[in-house]
Amino acid sequence: MDHVYGRLFLGGDWVEPVTTSTITVVSAGTEAPIGQVPEAAPGDVDTAVAAARRAFDDPRGWASWEPAARAAAMHRLADEIDSRRTEFVRRVSLQNGMPVSIGTQTEGVYPAKLLRYYADLISTQPVEHTRRSMVSGNTLVRREPLGVVAAIVPWNFPQSLLSFKLAPALASGCTVVVKPAPETVLDSFLLAEAVEAAGLPAGVVNIVTGGREIGSYLVIHPGVDKVAFTGSEAAGRSIAQRCGELLRPVTLELGGKSAGIVLDDVDIAAVARDWFGAFLLNQGQTCYISTRILAPAGRYDEIVDAVTSMAARLRIGDPLDPKTLIGPLVSARQRDRVEDYIAKGIAEGGRVTTGGKRPEHLSRGWYVEPTVFADLGNDATVAREEIFGPVLTVIRYRDEDDAVRLANDSTYGLGGTVWTSDPTRGLDIARRVRTGSFGVNGFTLDPGAPFGGVKASGLGRELGPEGLSAYQQLKSIYLPA
Structure with missing residues (x-):
């Protein structure tokens, strides 16, 4: 097997997993094993969420950085991803069968493009503005990051669909725990290498691997503030139900016909x-x-x-x-x-x-x-x-x-x-x-226009300025005259 990883990327470091369970990745085109990665356990998810929580709550951490500083870090990450573009496309193709003629235009383009798009967007979007109150005085309206994001992505366009979530989340000041599909995990480890090389602070991006059980555990984890999911209608309905019970914001991009x-x-x-x-x-x-x-x-x-x-x-x-x-x-x-x-x-x-x-x-x-x-x-x-x-x-x-x-x-x-x-x-x-x-x-x-569905195709929108808003919450501060 060409790609064997023994550790998970958690808290900015390569960490020994809780168990010895592994995921063997099989090529869609040859049916031969091509890689192996650790299979995360609930304890690994706990570690990932705790790292993301610390990175977010730190008074000098990612959420407190000036937009220009976050934008500069995102541009560095985009550069690191670009330098690995050919390998991203190759790994995705080997795993899910996507022709490289398609991957070169999608998996090789969207991740870096969206990081740069949202980095530039936060450089121009004001964090706060003042409105004259309809009663008296003024109101200061602030855009603040939601917190720790659980980003759960499917296997069909694994890096593109992750970037739909990761780029606006990072831009807004959120920290992220990524859960890739078990069929396409090798590209997520390549992403971890890019995150490490770009010098993003520890805990800003964490990656846990596994199937539905790990995804479900991540969705309901008490340290998570928002869930962003792309996948099947059935899984989306289940996630929506759990997030509704928890009053947890959720973005769902589901199926289509x-x-x-x-x-x-x-x-x-x-x-x-x-x-x-x-x-x-x-x-x-x-x-x-x-x-x-x-x-x-x-x-x-x-x-x-x-x-x-x-x-x-x-x-x-x-x-x-x-x-x-x-x-x-x-x-x-x-x-x-x-x-x-x-x-x-x-x-x-x-x-x-x-x-x-x-x-x-x-x-x-x-x-x-x-x-x-x-x-x-x-x-x-x-x-x-x-x-x-x-x-x-x-x-x-x-x-x-x-x-x-x-x-x-x-x-x-x-x-x-x-x-x-x-x-x-x-x-x-x-x-x-x-x-x-x-x-x-x-x-x-x-990428500059909102994307999402109605009816059973999902809730919320990704991409465009609207995609950034999905990772922000508004705060109103009353200022007397």
């Missing part, structure tokens, strides 16, 4: 080049992508053929090959889940126009061919539930009102797209769909 509305005026040749990124990015293991394709009845067969052609042409193979667009799924369990959904789609009368199988030329790795279903309605299981795999369903609609109705007929509301030759018409559709984000003729996640 977004709609890609293809309007009847669309020039398919002009937009189809962008469908891969909007429909199948990272083997479909992307929360916001449009996996329900809504097509007008009059052009249904034409659009089915175009989506089928797009999916069938995608190169499947080694995720470390820069030409690969479809890599393996993250685990055997995830592949089984996706194959179960494909079987349900067939059983419910769906017509598979491409894919539906494991690629014959790849004997190792957890691969599933990009799969397109036709002739199913919006009530089909594959159209209702989040599959998190390379499976698309093309659904007929009658007119624009019917398309919007179908798009909104979902328990989720995270992303979505509309495809049209008339951007004004597309913008009108975008305004009518109940979702947290949407794209006209494509979708790009903008």
